Amino acid sequence: MALVEAIILAVLAASTPLLIAATGELVAERSGVLNLGVEGMMIVGAACGFAGAWLTGSIFIGALFGIVAGMLMSLVFALMTLGLAVNQVATGLALTILGIGLSGLIGAGFVGERITPAAHLAIPVLTDIPLIGRVLFGEDGFVYFSIALIVGVWWFLYRTRAGLILRACGDNHVSAHALGYPVLRIRTFAVMFGGACAGLAGAYLPLAYTPFFIPGMTAGRGWIALALVVFSSWRPGRLVVGAYLFGAVTILQLHAQGWGVGIPSQFMSALPYLATVIVLVLISRARTGGSTAPAALGTVFVPDR
Amino acid sequence: MRKSLLAMAVGLLLAGGVGAASAADKLKVGFVYLGPIGDLGWTYQHDQGRQALVKELGDKIETTYLENVPEGPDSERAIEQLVRAGNKLIFTTSFGYMDPTLKVAKKYPNVHFEHATGYKRNPNMSTYSAKWYQGRYIQGLIAAKMSKSGVLGYIGSFPIPEVVSGINATILAAQTINPNIKVKIIWANTWFDPGKEADAAKALIDQGADVIMQHTDSPAPMQIASERGKLAFGQDSEMIKFGPKTQLTSILDTWGPYYIERVKAELAGTWKSEDTWGGLDSHMFAMAPYTNMPDDVKKMAEDAQAAITAGKLHPFKCPIVGQDGKPIECKGGDHLDDGQILGMNFYVKGIDDKLPGK
Numbered sequence: 165m166a167l168v169e170a171i172i173l174a175v176l177a178a179s180t181p182l183l184i185a186a187t188g189e190l191v192a193e194r195s196g197v198l199n200l201g202v203e204g205m206m207i208v209g210a211a212c213g214f215a216g217a218w219l220t221g222s223i224f225i226g227a228l229f230g231i232v233a234g235m236l237m238s239l240v241f242a243l244m245t246l247g248l249a250v251n252q253v254a255t256g257l258a259l260t261i262l263g264i265g266l267s268g269l270i271g272a273g274f275v276g277e278r279i280t281p282a283a284h285l286a287i288p289v290l291t292d293i294p295l296i297g298r299v300l301f302g303e304d305g306f307v308y309f310s311i312a313l314i315v316g317v318w319w320f321l322y323r324t325r326a327g328l329i330l331r332a333c334g335d336n337h338v339s340a341h342a343l344g345y346p347v348l349r350i351r352t353f354a355v356m357f358g359g360a361c362a363g364l365a366g367a368y369l370p371l372a373y374t375p376f377f378i379p380g381m382t383a384g385r386g387w388i389a390l391a392l393v394v395f396s397s398w399r400p401g402r403l404v405v406g407a408y409l410f411g412a413v414t415i416l417q418l419h420a421q422g423w424g425v426g427i428p429s430q431f432m433s434a435l436p437y438l439a440t441v442i443v444l445v446l447i448s449r450a451r452t453g454g455s456t457a458p459a460a461l462g463t464v465f466v467p468d469r
Numbered sequence: 470m471r472k473s474l475l476a477m478a479v480g481l482l483l484a485g486g487v488g489a490a491s492a493a494d495k496l497k498v499g500f501v502y503l504g505p506i507g508d509l510g511w512t513y514q515h516d517q518g519r520q521a522l523v524k525e526l527g528d529k530i531e532t533t534y535l536e537n538v539p540e541g542p543d544s545e546r547a548i549e550q551l552v553r554a555g556n557k558l559i560f561t562t563s564f565g566y567m568d569p570t571l572k573v574a575k576k577y578p579n580v581h582f583e584h585a586t587g588y589k590r591n592p593n594m595s596t597y598s599a600k601w602y603q604g605r606y607i608q609g610l611i612a613a614k615m616s617k618s619g620v621l622g623y624i625g626s627f628p629i630p631e632v633v634s635g636i637n638a639t640i641l642a643a644q645t646i647n648p649n650i651k652v653k654i655i656w657a658n659t660w661f662d663p664g665k666e667a668d669a670a671k672a673l674i675d676q677g678a679d680v681i682m683q684h685t686d687s688p689a690p691m692q693i694a695s696e697r698g699k700l701a702f703g704q705d706s707e708m709i710k711f712g713p714k715t716q717l718t719s720i721l722d723t724w725g726p727y728y729i730e731r732v733k734a735e736l737a738g739t740w741k742s743e744d745t746w747g748g749l750d751s752h753m754f755a756m757a758p759y760t761n762m763p764d765d766v767k768k769m770a771e772d773a774q775a776a777i778t779a780g781k782l783h784p785f786k787c788p789i790v791g792q793d794g795k796p797i798e799c800k801g802g803d804h805l806d807d808g809q810i811l812g813m814n815f816y817v818k819g820i821d822d823k824l825p826g827k
Contacts, residue, residue, distance in 0.1 A: 166675075167675055167676070170671070170675040171672075171675070174668055174671050174672070174675075177668075178664065178668055181664075264537075268505060268507065271507070272507065275507040275509065276509060276710060278692075278710065278711065369663070369664060373663075373664055373667065374663040374664060374667045374687075374689045374692060374693075375692065376663075376688065376689075376692065376711065378505070378507060378508055378509065378663055378687055378688075379505035379507045379508070380504065380505050380508070380537065380661065381663045381664070381687075383659070383661065383662035383663070383664065383665070384662075385664070414665070414668065415668055415672065418655050418665075418668055418669050418672040419672045419675075419676065421654065421655040421656060421672075422622075422653045422654075422655050422672050422673055422676045422678075423653075423676070424653070424654075424821055424822040424823070426822070426823040428825040428826055429625075429628065429655075429656035429658060429825040430656075430658060430825060430826070432656075432658075433656070433657075433658035433659075
């Protein structure tokens with residue numbers, strides 16, 4: 165029983181950064197902007213988040229630093245792709261490269277330093293319930309926030325007028341513009357939201373997951389978040405399934421190796437990717453409705469005025 | 470599409486990483502690194518070696534390094550770039566650069582190459598490595614003494630001979646203390662991913678391991694062991710900062726003296742292709758102070774270190790029994806010979822696991 169609980173806790177920890185980063189990217193892509201710079205925004209968020217927490221001693225301020233850093237990075241992207249109408253794919257890749265370099269520079273002075281990781285919730289009695297106590301009532305704030313975030317995004321996209329307008333911009337920017345909606349301004353906000361989420365997801369790594377900073381510590385998680393958005397066919401519900409499935413298979417394959425099940429470890433390491441892709445593709449196939457990608461995704465829009 | 474974009478991104482990263490270097494008649498020495506120099510592990514130690522080199526011969530040479538160069542065919546471009554930039558001696562510091570280094574070496578016979586931890590050589594390409602299994606043997610002794618549960622947790626990177634021989638040396642040593650010792654092995658299939666390494670450490674501890682050993686590069690496993698109140702060994706460099714009450718010792722890579730020696734040979738025009746495989750006696754690596762253990766265990770570790778250094782104790786002393794219960798052929802007299810250790814692709818008896826790919 166204790167082992168099951170330990171596994172669930174590890175799965176939540178491993179999935180949370182993916183979920184946060186992917187949630188932000190989902191909103192940006194729903195508005196019609198493809199930002200491939202998630203990895204770069206995450207790693208800068210990690211460096212700044214650690215710096216903030218180390219300098220002030222507060223995890224909360226560290227997280228804010230991460231959010232602001234991610235947002236600033238995304239502003240650079242917005243300026244290029246929305247302001248100057250530069251190709252989004254190229255700019256996104258450049259943003260990742262910039263982020264990796266920048267984070268190394270920012271974090272150079274902090275390599276080898278330690279902080280106290282984010283505190284976990286502890287409610288008397290509730291947290292002590294076997295099996296589910298620590299899972300439900302003993303997580304760090306990031307985990308609860310990530311769930312609130314995706315629920316909030318779902319509500320915003322499907323239950324509010326603003327969400328509808330944002331989706332309209334992503335599907336047909338010309339029509340949205342003709343109706344009088346400020347497409348570029350809406351997209352800028354969506355991109356900044358994506359940046360804030362990526363920055364927070366990056367900050368989660370040194371603030372809660374492995375409480376130290378090392379260059380390159382995101383190790384490709386930004387790319388996985390991007391892939392999750394595509395395979396979830398831009399739906400928040402499927403994104404949750406995808407993120408937790410990926411985290412679960414990652415942790416379970418490590419445990420399976422420890423038990424010595426005798427399956428080649430190379431295959432086990434590929435398993436999270438395979439399982440997530442297969443399951444999400446199956447979900448998408450099971451429901452009809454054609455392509456769900458925002459129709460204007462990745463296309464440049466220059467208002468004609 | 471996305472894949473080709475990724476490849477493009479990697480290419481751009483490489484292009485962006487070349488440090489500036491020029492100045493007329495100084496010897497140019499290039500380094501290719503796997504991780505960032507701030508990884509506090511493998512790459513960090515290589516860069517410490519480079520810095521020692523600069524300190525010693527800085528007036529005669531100029532060094533350039535490329536960091537974050539992925540293993541495999543992509544690295545070929547990075548190595549070639551160093552050649553084109555005028556480097557005459559190039560150190561490629563990871564196993565996965567072996568074939569790319571050889572390819573570039575054959576293309577540029579006038580440039581000298583040094584490849585770490587590989588086994589392919591050319592008239593202009595040397596190899597160098599350290600007998601870390603000696604250090605792993607000492608760690609195995611300590612681990613068996615310190616483990617209360619009798620279960621050791623081992624995080625591997627890739628199932629290559631260097632890592633496999635480390636696992637075998639560890640378990641052979643541990644069996645001399647506790648014949649029933651168990652080892653749980655998790656392959657991370659990466660050299661560097663702090664999050665994944667931490668997850669692997671958590672999984673091992675959750676499954677009952679109380680001493681964690683790693684053959685991956687970040688201090689994350691040490692930190693997890695520290696959080697959970699277990700014990701651990703560092704990797705490549707001093708990691709005691711991440712587990713002041715956790716680290717038992719660490720194998721410290723000390724490349725500086727070798728780099729200085731080889732560059733001096735290059736300057737003197739006496740460089741030739743060689744295969745260097747240094748052990749504790751050659752200062753290719755060292756053991757961090759033995760900490761967080763009782764005095765008798767410390768004494769045992771120090772005695773073992775002295776015996777190995779003096780050549781009186783060989784970690785792969787025969788007879789060695791394979792997993793199938795049959796003894797391994799003893800090609801080196803009373804111990805396995807270097808070729809057998811460098812190409813080790815089997816587990817010894819006592820490991821209840823299957824070697825990936827076997």
